[in-house]
Amino acid sequence: MAVPTCGVVIFVGYATLRPKVPQVSVTRAQMDTIYFDQSSLMMLHATIVIKAENDNTRAHARFYDMSYTLSFRSQKIAILMADPFDVRPNRSLELNFVVPSQSIPLNPEEVNAINWSLDRKVVDLDLRGMSRTRWKVWLIGSIKYVLHLDCQLHLPIDQTTIYPHCTSKK
Structure with a gap:
């Protein structure tokens, strides 16, 4: 009797809260100089x-172990990392x-x-890596998830800002 009751409670809690997986995305990028x-x-100097x-x-x-590698072809340009940080419910944080x-x-x-x-006036850079996230869902407990990014950024060399459609959402 306890197992079905727990199952119903967890299902009702899940249906009520409808937890969503947090995500990361590249909102904008710009080649400052090359x-x-x-x-x-x-x-080069870029802003992402x-x-x-x-x-x-x-x-x-909670987002942690955030590490993304920016590269040109196979050449590593930089590693983008962030210290662990929290994002409040229904909010976002830009890095x-x-x-x-x-x-x-x-x-x-x-x-x-x-x-x-x-010659094309556009440099193609790759941004690849991952971040881990953890959030607590009511009685279910803490849920951990790995967020992957795999983007190709086509950065104009004239300092134009681009808004790529690159997200960890599948």
């Missing part, structure tokens, strides 16, 4: 804004990442790719 010289070295969203109406969400790169040596294939990108 430099490429004859010695096959590239440097990632939004952490909690659509739950009654549960705080502003300013990415200054060091001099990045490019191989001949990457040199051709950056020359082609500069």
Whole structure:
């Protein structure tokens, strides 16, 4: 008798609260500057804004282990990381990442790719990584979830801000 009663209580609690998985998304990005010289070295400065969203109406969400790698082809440019943080119920938080790169040596294939990108006036960068989230759902307990991002950002070199459709929501 106790098992069916617990099942009904958990189902009613779930149906009432309707917990939603928090998510992360890239809301906007911009190439601030890019430099490429004859010695096959590239440097860039970009701004990327990632939004952490909690659509739950009654549960705080905790985001932790946030780590995203920004790269050009196979060359790692930067790792975007954030300390653990909470997002209140039905709220969001924007994280502003300013990415200054060091001099990045490019191989001949990457040199051709950056020359082609500069001719097109758009540089394609990859943003990949994950964040973990945890939130408490009434009697069910704490729920943990991994949020993945896998984006290709097409950044114009003229400092135009883009608004990519890149989210962890499946």
